[in-house]
Amino acid sequence: MKLVAIILFIAMYVGLIALPKRKTIIALAVAVIFMILGILPVKEAFWVVDWNVLLMLFGTLLLVDYFIDSKMPNLIADKLLKIAPNVMWVTILMSLFSGLISAFIDNVATLLMVAPVGLAICKKLKLNPVGMIISIAVSSNLQGAATLVGDTTSIMLGAYANMDFMDFFWFRNRLSIFFAVEIGALLTIPIMMFLFRKDKYPVNTDDVTKVTDYVPTIMMIAHVVFLMIASFIPNKPSITNGMICLVCSLIGMVWEYLKDHDKERVIRVIKNVDYETVFLLLGLFLVIGGITNMGVIDDLAGVIVGIGGNNLAALFTVVVWGSVGISAFVDNIPYVATMLPVLQGVTASMGIDPYLLYFGLLCGATLGGNITPVGASCNIAGVGMLRKEGYEVKFSDFAKIGIPFTLAAVIGGYVFLWVVWA
Numbered sequence: 001m002k003l004v005a006i007i008l009f010i011a012m013y014v015g016l017i018a019l020p021k022r023k024t025i026i027a028l029a030v031a032v033i034f035m036i037l038g039i040l041p042v043k044e045a046f047w048v049v050d051w052n053v054l055l056m057l058f059g060t061l062l063l064v065d066y067f068i069d070s071k072m073p074n075l076i077a078d079k080l081l082k083i084a085p086n087v088m089w090v091t092i093l094m095s096l097f098s099g100l101i102s103a104f105i106d107n108v109a110t111l112l113m114v115a116p117v118g119l120a121i122c123k124k125l126k127l128n129p130v131g132m133i134i135s136i137a138v139s140s141n142l143q144g145a146a147t148l149v150g151d152t153t154s155i156m157l158g159a160y161a162n163m164d165f166m167d168f169f170w171f172r173n174r175l176s177i178f179f180a181v182e183i184g185a186l187l188t189i190p191i192m193m194f195l196f197r198k199d200k201y202p203v204n205t206d207d208v209t210k211v212t213d214y215v216p217t218i219m220m221i222a223h224v225v226f227l228m229i230a231s232f233i234p235n236k237p238s239i240t241n242g243m244i245c246l247v248c249s250l251i252g253m254v255w256e257y258l259k260d261h262d263k264e265r266v267i268r269v270i271k272n273v274d275y276e277t278v279f280l281l282l283g284l285f286l287v288i289g290g291i292t293n294m295g296v297i298d299d300l301a302g303v304i305v306g307i308g309g310n311n312l313a314a315l316f317t318v319v320v321w322g323s324v325g326i327s328a329f330v331d332n333i334p335y336v337a338t339m340l341p342v343l344q345g346v347t348a349s350m351g352i353d354p355y356l357l358y359f360g361l362l363c364g365a366t367l368g369g370n371i372t373p374v375g376a377s378c379n380i381a382g383v384g385m386l387r388k389e390g391y392e393v394k395f396s397d398f399a400k401i402g403i404p405f406t407l408a409a410v411i412g413g414y415v416f417l418w419v420v421w422a
Contacts, residue, residue: 005039005294012287013329016374017395023374024276027283031290040290048289049282050152050333053108053377055242058278060112060223063249065269066216066256067113073120074209080121087125087199091132092192094118095139099185102139103146103178105227107378109245110140113220115385125203130391134401135192137382138370142188142409145366146181149228153336157362160340161355165232177359180416184367184409191404215259219252277384281377288330292338300326301338305346312352312422316360319343320414323364324406328371336365356421363413370406373398 008030015026034040040048067073084090094114102110118136122129144151148158148165157163163171169178211217226244230236237243257266291297304322308315319339326335339361347354369376373383373393379402383393 001037001039002294002296004037005034005291006296008033008039009287009291009296013374020392020394024280024283027280027287029283031283031286034287034290040286040293044289044293045286048292049285050377052239052242054278054281055239056108056245057112057281057377057381058273059242059244059246059249060109061273061278062246062269063216063219063223063252064112064116065272066213066252067220068116068120070213070216071209071211072214072217073116074124075211076117077121077124078209080117081124081203084203087127087201087203088193088196090121090203091135091196091199092189094121094132095135095188095192096185098136099139099143101224102141102378103143103150103181105149105224107140107144107151107376108381109223109227109241111137111378111381112385113223114140115382119385119389128391129389130386130393130397131196131401133382133386134379134393134398135405137379138402138405139185139188141370141376141378142185142367142405143181145362146178149232151366152333153362153366156333156336157340157358160344161358172355174420177362177413177417180359180363180413180420181409183416184363184412187408187412188405191408195401195404213256215255216252219248222248272388274381274384274388276387277380280374280384281380284374284380291330297330297335297338300330301335301342304339305342308346310350312350312356313418315346316356316418316422317414319357320360320364320410320417323361324368324371324410327365327368328375332365332369332376336361339365356417359417359421360414363417364410367406367410367413370402370409371399372402375402 012026012030016023019026031040035042035045080090080093084093094117098110098114101114115133115136118132119129122132145154147168148154148163154168168176170176223245226248227241230240230244253266253269304318305315307322308318323335323339340358343357343361344354347357369379373379373395379398383398386393
């Protein structure tokens with residue numbers, strides 16, 4: 001049955017690449033087949049889905065329409081256009097801005113807040129938004145490993161290794177993983193300068209957009225504030241972030257309705273939610289749960305450790321780059337959960353501290369998702385937003401930006417971690 005699961009998993013990804021307009025149907029169909037065949041027991045299906053991510057995505061999508069209609073993204077776009085000398089630097093500034101935010105709150109929430117600004121800029125300049133939105137998505141995903149609260153995998157490492165918030169900056173008298181990630185982020189700047197080198201036309205504008213409604217912006221800021229506060233609460237429910245996004249959005253919707261009693265607008269907002277992306281994520285969570293249940297993730301972890309052997313340099317290299325390759329296609333949460341105890345056991349047998357390998361695992365597993373449009377929830381949400389605007393993103397379109405971003409960021413983090421922690 002394990003072989004059947006692997007074949008179906010590979011077939012699903014081939015289908016996602018070959019038929020991008022049918023991604024959701026393909027993922028859900030494979031998930032149903034997994035449950036019919038018993039690869040994923042039906043009774044376990046509910047528990048393998050990351051409801052926190054789905055609630056966060058759905059909740060934020062409810063508010064995004066109000067946020068866009070309020071004209072606030074257009075106002076932010078006007079401000080960025082005034083300080084950026086050309087379109088290339090607009091893209092770079094937007095990407096760095098999203099990366100900075102995502103170091104402290106979930107990257108999906110970051111994307112859903114920043115991407116509307118990028119879309120507003122592109123509409124104002126009559127540009128194709130694909131390159132800018134992909135850059136925002138991969139930058140949001142890039143810095144998830146920078147802090148304890150930036151990504152689920154960071155939270156997992158912090159709990160497993162008993163690390164607190166400040167340990168991600170300074171740990172055991174050494175610079176910690178935050179700086180490895182930031183070096184990687186800085187190395188993406190020349191990558192973007194090369195990728196968008198033709199976008200040198202000026203973007204000066206005298207337009208000053210008037211914001212028509214500040215409530216959606218206030219609720220967006222409330223998202224950020226409450227997500228940051230929640231990150232410091234121990235033993236909170238796993239769906240806390242999702243509920244914060246959902247409740248903030250519902251409060252915003254109720255306020256908007258009480259203001260103008262426009263039922264049709266509420267119905268339109270609900271209908272405009274990108275359900276295709278939500279259900280694509282649901283299908284992928286179920287499929288990943290199935291191959292995890294079959295032990296495929298365990299096998300991949302074992303292969304990585306087996307190749308590395310007892311040589312620390314080789315093991316570190318395999319852990320980092322193997323994690324990049326696997327996380328391009330496999331959800332990094334079950335993978336990291338599996339690898340942490342494996343690496344702890346290996347380093348214990350070698351008589352060395354595990355932190356170099358822990359950080360290498362986090363770096364590779366977090367950044368590897370940027371290689372493909374389905375490698376991370378953030379990428380899926382970004383592609384879904386573009387599809388809603390009428391732009392279909394191919395795997396090749398995403399890879400042109402995702403691969404060089406990933407290589408630059410991982411190389412920077414790889415070198416830093418080896419120099420400081422080996």
